Amino acid sequence: MRRNSNSRNARSESSIGAFDIVNGILAALLIILGSLVSWTMLKYDFLNFRGINYAIIGVIFAAIVLSVFLIIKKRAKIFNVIMLVIMNIVLIFSYMQFRTAIGLFDSLNSNATISEYTMNVVVLKNDKAEKLADLKDATVSAPVSSDGENINKLMKEIRDKEKQSLNLSESKNYFSAYDELTAGTARAMVLNSSFEDLITSQHQDFKDKTKVIYSYKITKTVNTKVKQNAGDVFNIYVSGIDTYGPVSSVSRSDVNIIMTVNKKTGKILLTTTPRDSYVKIADGGNNQYDKLTHAGLYGVDSSIHTLENIYGIKIDYYARLNFTSFLKLIDTVGGIDVYNDQAFISHVGKKEFQPGLLHMNSDMALSFVRERYGLTGGDHDRGKNQEKVITAIIKKLTSKEGLANYQSVIKELNQSIQTNMPIETAMGLANEQLSSGKDYNVTSQALTGTGSMGLPSYAMPGAQLYMMQIDEQSLAEVTANIKDVLEGK
Numbered sequence: 001m002r003r004n005s006n007s008r009n010a011r012s013e014s015s016i017g018a019f020d021i022v023n024g025i026l027a028a029l030l031i032i033l034g035s036l037v038s039w040t041m042l043k044y045d046f047l048n049f050r051g052i053n054y055a056i057i058g059v060i061f062a063a064i065v066l067s068v069f070l071i072i073k074k075r076a077k078i079f080n081v082i083m084l085v086i087m088n089i090v091l092i093f094s095y096m097q098f099r100t101a102i103g104l105f106d107s108l109n110s111n112a113t114i115s116e117y118t119m120n121v122v123v124l125k126n127d128k129a130e131k132l133a134d135l136k137d138a139t140v141s142a143p144v145s146s147d148g149e150n151i152n153k154l155m156k157e158i159r160d161k162e163k164q165s166l167n168l169s170e171s172k173n174y175f176s177a178y179d180e181l182t183a184g185t186a187r188a189m190v191l192n193s194s195f196e197d198l199i200t201s202q203h204q205d206f207k208d209k210t211k212v213i214y215s216y217k218i219t220k221t222v223n224t225k226v227k228q229n230a231g232d233v234f235n236i237y238v239s240g241i242d243t244y245g246p247v248s249s250v251s252r253s254d255v256n257i258i259m260t261v262n263k264k265t266g267k268i269l270l271t272t273t274p275r276d277s278y279v280k281i282a283d284g285g286n287n288q289y290d291k292l293t294h295a296g297l298y299g300v301d302s303s304i305h306t307l308e309n310i311y312g313i314k315i316d317y318y319a320r321l322n323f324t325s326f327l328k329l330i331d332t333v334g335g336i337d338v339y340n341d342q343a344f345i346s347h348v349g350k351k352e353f354q355p356g357l358l359h360m361n362s363d364m365a366l367s368f369v370r371e372r373y374g375l376t377g378g379d380h381d382r383g384k385n386q387e388k389v390i391t392a393i394i395k396k397l398t399s400k401e402g403l404a405n406y407q408s409v410i411k412e413l414n415q416s417i418q419t420n421m422p423i424e425t426a427m428g429l430a431n432e433q434l435s436s437g438k439d440y441n442v443t444s445q446a447l448t449g450t451g452s453m454g455l456p457s458y459a460m461p462g463a464q465l466y467m468m469q470i471d472e473q474s475l476a477e478v479t480a481n482i483k484d485v486l487e488g489k
Helices: 002-044 052-073 077-111 144-162 174-183 193-202 292-298 300-311 362-370 379-397 400-404 406-416 423-436 472-486
Strands: 114-124 139-142 167-170 188-192 210-221 233-241 255-262 267-272 278-281 288-291 317-322 336-340 356-360 417-419 441-446 449-453 466-470
Touching: 002 052, 002 077, 002 423, 052 077, 077 406, 077 417, 077 423, 114 144, 114 174, 114 193, 139 174, 144 167, 144 188, 144 210, 174 188, 174 193, 188 193, 193 292, 233 300, 233 472, 255 300, 255 379, 255 472, 267 379, 267 472, 278 292, 278 300, 278 466, 288 292, 292 300, 300 317, 300 472, 336 362, 336 379, 356 362, 362 379, 379 441, 379 466, 406 417, 441 472, 466 472
Parallel strands: 139 167, 139 188, 233 317, 267 441
Antiparallel strands: 114 188, 114 210, 233 255, 255 267, 278 288, 317 417, 336 356, 449 466
């Protein structure tokens, strides 16, 4: 009998020891995960509304204290195991979600520091030249005086990698270089790919008549200084490009919107500056007059500084988006509702738009924002439509429905946008909306002016381009409205 009793006691002690070990390991894991999740929430401002983050931290701390108490007192061992397993699973899942969001912004912020150019050596389609060696002693037209930095980088790459040099002939600009190529005074030309669309706009057969025999990609660091956190009031420059390929590729900026945010008042003001606005282009534009869209040719920092000079404000962050891929977000959040002012049929997709409230998917929205020829106010009305779509997307993304689909949203954002906005600022916007339970009050305005032809263009000298001369009264009103939101009025 004693042997059986001793055997049962031994097994019982062995069983108890196993539970103690398991609970000890799980409790240690809870302490590590709890500390990691708590630190992440506080550092990156996750769930910082209505005291939710502190409540979660309190629950974690209470669970740690309770589990340690039960281990020390050797009580409720099975309950403790179950509690610890559940808590650790929840914390692992939560931390993985936090890391997904952090990883997204790390990627977006990393991409925001660079702009990419592709420098090409181009010949006529019927030319027998297939490589640089075939251009020995041939004249190559290049606008060294206006784009010398990039052309010199190309020449250095050719000397270092190809062990040869090109016989460059100075041209006024890339348009002149192409004229010399077609006239036969030059056998080849150097072309910055960001100017390709400009040449194509004047010579629609450009791509059909030419071929590229050498390419070199240049990565340039964006020099715009970034605030880690601008606080409750700030300006965001939204630059919309409509090109295929990486969003980091340098191109014209077709959409130019300043998003003025005041979290305290819950107001967001969207200010559109039409792409054809005739303004002094900063940085690479040498402070010369040109249409605003051409500022994008010199990098996003040129567009930022140009807009800062126009309105006398400081732009804290920027978001540069590929409009075609960005609009895919619309399908992710279940479509958007946009009020249309006028009936028209789009040239893109031949879609018919009637006045009134319209529910749009991404395909319909793309046709909507691209159209200008069928609109009464032309490009001015297109700017308004772009504002409407972006406003609708913002409202959807900051709604509970949008936040619930954040995993899918993150995937789309990573492919379509680059921004220098830190994750803390983005989380602050979401927290403010969740705290109030109300959508941001989003309003919009647009700079107006008078259209004209024949004004000189720095990027396209000699070309007959449509420009919008800014109305001074409109500029004063728009500037005042921006400052009112910034000041909380």
